[in-house]
Amino acid sequence: MSDCMELSAPEPAFLEPWHAQVFALTVSLNEAGRFSWADWVARFSQTLRRNGLSRELDGGADYFDAWLETLEAILAEAGNASAQEVELVRRDWEEAYLSTPHGEPVHLAR
């Protein structure tokens, strides 16, 4: 375990746009009653603990990787978004990006 931490000056709330997106998705689903915040914390803590076994998490990108992993698992178990569904739509988005000329807004074809 390292003794040094990143002690930084004021930083943006979210380092990457997708961190903000996955955060907002989770808060929104919680407020819609899909899961309680206590349940979320319990699941998310488990993921952090598991991921932290093999390496030390720095609270940056790895934190939101764990966040996304947790949300995907909860939604798959609830039948809201299975792993296959996510993979299919992820590929659709990838294709959409690769087939959209640079600088133009990216939309899903279907």
Add this chain to the structure above:
Amino acid sequence: MPHDHSDHPHAVLPSDPALRVKALETILTRKGLIDPAALDEIIDTYQNKIGPQNGARVVARAWSDPAFKAALLADADPVLAELGFYGRQGEHMVVVENTPEQHNMVVCTLCSCYPWPLLGIPPGWYKSDAYRARAVREPRKVLADFGMTLPAETAVRVWDSTAEVRYLVLPMRPEGSEGLDEDALAALVSRDSMIGTALASTPDDGGYPS
């Protein structure tokens, strides 16, 4: 990002997790489980509207108004609700006061529970394994990493946040701040001073860049 040159024929492909989040959003929107406009509203709130300035106002008021401070320390929730600082992740707040005898610091050993309405989204270090593990075990060493050395006679108390209870540290009012109004006092109150990993700035420091 895989690449960011401007001469690409196609749009820049987001990272794999970014695409997975877009996929989740698309799926949940199609099923009517989320409203994309509500997501934008949540992001705007935490990116632009809520942050440590809220907590700093509470601290400045507590320094200026003994009755407010007494009420805040006795039962923070109604006092904060009256100021409009309530809601998500601020449902049950406890304010702990630093004194010459006791310094308080806050951690969430489980994940990253944090008083969003007062401080916004936690900084990266608060979420790191290093801080979460060491704050309880060796708080004085952690404080030293933050450049803080407390007198030996000051006890350090560490508060572990949960999904149910969040803490805000009320730092000691700095020397030389007599006669300042609440706005000027709030400028002395950094985010870290309300987590307990810093002291409030003194007026000589020129305050804290907000």
